[in-house]
Amino acid sequence: MHSIRWVWGYIRKYRVGLFFGLAMALFVSVLNMVNPYISGMIIDKVIYDNQTELLWPLLGIMVGVTFSKTVIRYSYQLIFERISQSTIFKIRGKLYDRLHQLDFHFYDRTKTGDIMARMTGDMEAVRHFTAWVIYMIFENATILLFALGLMFYIHPPLALAMLAVTPIIGFLAFRLTYSVRPTFSAIRGQFARLNSVVQENISGNRVVKAFAKEDYEIEKFSVENAAFKEKNLNSARIWERYLPVLDSLAGVLTIIMILVGGIMVINGSLTVGQLVTFNSLIWALTNPMRMAGWLINDVQRFIASAEQVEELLNTEPEIVNPPEVVKVKELKGFVDFNDVSFRYGDELVLKDISFNVLPGQTVGIIGPTGSGKSTLINLLSRFYDSDSGEVRVDKTNVKDWNLYKLRENMATVMQDIFLFSDTIEGNIAYGNPHATLEAVQEAAKRAEAHEFISKLPEGYDTIIGERGVGLSGGQRQRIALARAFLKDSSIIILDDTTSSVDMETELKIQNTLKANFKDKTCFIIAHRISSVKEADLILVMQDGMIIEHGKHDELINKKGYYYNVLQNQYGNFDEQHQGKEVII
Template sequence: MENLAVKKVFDFSLLRRIFTFAAPYKRALYLSVAMTVIFAVISPLRPYLIQVTVDKYIANQLMKMLVTVTIVQIALLAVETVVRFYFSYLTNWLGQSVVKDLRVTVYKKIVHLNLAFFDKTPIGTLTTRTVNDIEAINDVFSEGIISIVSDLLTILAILVVMFIEDWRLTLVSLSPFPILIFATYVFKESVNKSFYRVRNAVSALNAFVQEHLTGMVVVQAFTSEKREFARFKHINKEHRKANIDAIFAYSVFFPVVEIILAISLGLMVWWGSNKVLNYEVTQGVMIAFIMYLNMLFRPLRMLADKFNTLQMGMVASERVFKILDNQDYIPDRGHEKGNKMKGAITFDHVHFAYVDDRYVLKDITFHANPGDTVAIVGHTGSGKTTIISILNRLYEIQKGSIKIDGIELPAYSLEALRSRIGVVLQDVFLFSGSIYDNITLHNKAITREQVEEASRLIGIHDFIMQLPGGYDYQVMERGSTLSLGQRQLISFVRALLYDPAILVLDEATSSVDTESEMMIQQAIDKLIADRTAVIIAHRLSTISKADKIIVLDKGEIKEMGTHEELLKLEGFYYKLHSMQFNANKV
């Protein structure tokens, strides 16, 4: 699993890339930046007006002007409140809009990645990237760079006004600032490390929980609950410790800031009171400086925290961009549509390896005519499933060529190729939702009448109609409320509706009872009629009528022929058949 190291350098190129996703929302971005300038201008005005009120209007008992300036103060406060609300809303709206677009972009990328990517990447990690990490990018806009710029401009404006008013009093008031800068740096570094640990722990938790919930049947079957629970507690403990460390840093930092603010105020009062008594500083300036210091320390309190938030948003974006930059996908440059595909299959000296040059298929060569039924048999790990994976280009071959109707696979567009090859896997996956949606896969071009007609042909219509709601019956995740045989038959209906030219069946009857096998075998006979069929068979009795049987062993074709021809050879197929025959007799 990926583990992130703490980075010290702020990556501006990464920040620029994040903001490219804000390009469609330039108006909102520019408006929010304009508001940061408004904040910088407004912030020093209220203390200055109070200073003028005390020194001019109260001191000279100008009550009429006092009422006027009070109304101006209230109006200014109302304007600042409205602007601050709109700024908060706008930056969050901008962040969520970018998150929405980015999540769509990332998910689109993920669904087009090569299956080899999913072989080596935990699903929980991808979930973290698509949900948690992208959500963290929202903070770059809502609490990150725009908010930081606003605070910095506000601080700069207040400091300028303070120095203009009285530079000596300003220097005295700000003399504890080196302590604050040092405390802020220590706080930022501490929280930054904790946040990195938190992100790593979240990713680990998501990956662990997703994997073990999916494989709960294995955990319980082998009584591994205590061991896996102990592992979960260890990961969860690290997540808690990382958060506690961050909380500790906050608990120390904020009181330290308050103490430094109190010291600054104390120094200001000590120095200023002498100047007031000597008529060198007015009372209004003293009151204004108290407000200036409070307004100065408020953004300083949060600046280090916002910077860490920005940094973590950038860390999350870096992880997300790694997915977007991933080039591990099948090139889709073909233009053949396959509308008139007949289903002739040719493997010509095909070699394939999942990793480097460790070939799991070696020099595979065979041909199937349109309408032929080709069965592939062999021991576990011989390469049977790999053949169907490369037939519809889920993986790319390293050597040789695969042709359908004399046209090499890369010449077909992926959508056209895969829509003309129907696949029924041994482990049928059903999504949460209705049976109808699982059959059509939300394809609105398929009508309910077509679904019912296909279900009758396969022989599962009556069973579906007995369920509560019929075709609208809600199956649970992975179809756990249905038997394996029922799920298999539903997958047959799904394959039949897409009317493929080539049908691939991956050990469709290997894990069902005899009664279900008979129903499935009848459905298979209907499915493969007038189609080229590639059947991966575990039970040899189901493929005796195949036009061609290919016997694989360690990725190589050892024998090829009809059932009768292979039995006469008394080779690999004969041994497999004898083993199953004797096992069935027992």
């Protein structure tokens, strides 16, 4: 009932259409009684009583009823289809909005395949319910009621005899509903897992091939596929137990009718015409019974799917806008971390981080892998919130900023570069869609990307594959860099952005940064000393703590971790590798 109430929240808007649709369905159910009744009249009045003048008018009514039924049924099917499409359009839109509101916490723990299953299979089950199941339930219920009413009107004793098996059918239908419901939840859960395997395999097909793990992946898929088949079969087994019984009971009705009705005709308590009417109405009892099974199936499927869709819609992001936001158009670029600590679950990833940055300064962050560098800048963009301490931008806690304004004022190039399957121009202009081609080209020049883009046959119009397939790692990084440069934000964050770029190009990019982004606050996370040595402040991180900080020369004089890294990258290796740089 809860799922019905939930979907009603969306359908309510179309209640006038729904009312007319159901009214038409009701009318068709009434019309369905007319032809069986007239068939009986033709037998009794035209054939037995020889009132031949009634034949043509009665036949005319039958033709008219048949035609009207078809037209009206078509009309309300269209109404329900429109209602369902509008409903689904609304829900799908809300789901998509919600997916954009949800934060990193949600995406950390949710599989893409599961989200896709909700957006496709579950939405289809909801659509099917609103487009078909609602009116089919109504149509079948009213036909059954009218048929029983007409039967009782014509001949109550025979109608009672026909009703004999009805309680059994009701009981069986209830049992079926009860036992089949968990199987639908299991099926849709397994469908989501199957989706996840397929989605991961498509995204990771290069890794699969590189490790020649096709057989392993096929086997992994087979296991999930077999489980999906098994769960469907489990459900079907329950069906198979009940459906033949429901079907047989429907057949029993015909036998009861012929047997009891025949005896009554012989006794003279029932006319042949009345028997013919009963016979013509038998489908109106058996059909709803047969359909009951399928409709229960569809309703269960709907409930299982609606629960999943609703759950996603009701998932609240942990990172939300504050009720009162600071209203500033542009950030200046002050950044302060005051005793900031952060955990992923139980793992303490950042411990008592404190540092201050002025607008226009560049901060280099260096440290071993997993030391918390990316996490630190994730707190700056409020992808996550700190557990204790304060992250301040322009002297205001990031939690008091309008979330979207804050991020709009930051240009972040993430470590895991993502390019959309769009043109190169479209990808660079992603953060600034109204930028002219000249502006896009200027940003690409600053990111040292213009030269290689111009050499592509279609230049900036080249469509790049999903995630930037078709470009080298360094080219992808430079396009992402151009995207950030074009955004012209107060704070620029580059997370390991030039790791795949050669040293010479990296130097050019650094000079560009220095010359063109003097007034911007810039964070550069890197593994190479060369990437950070010009910074105004270098933070050296280890195990979630800042173990050293200062300028390049100061850190060298400290002869600590930074100095050792420098030695590893330039020192001893210099002699052995003729100055070739090594990435730590």
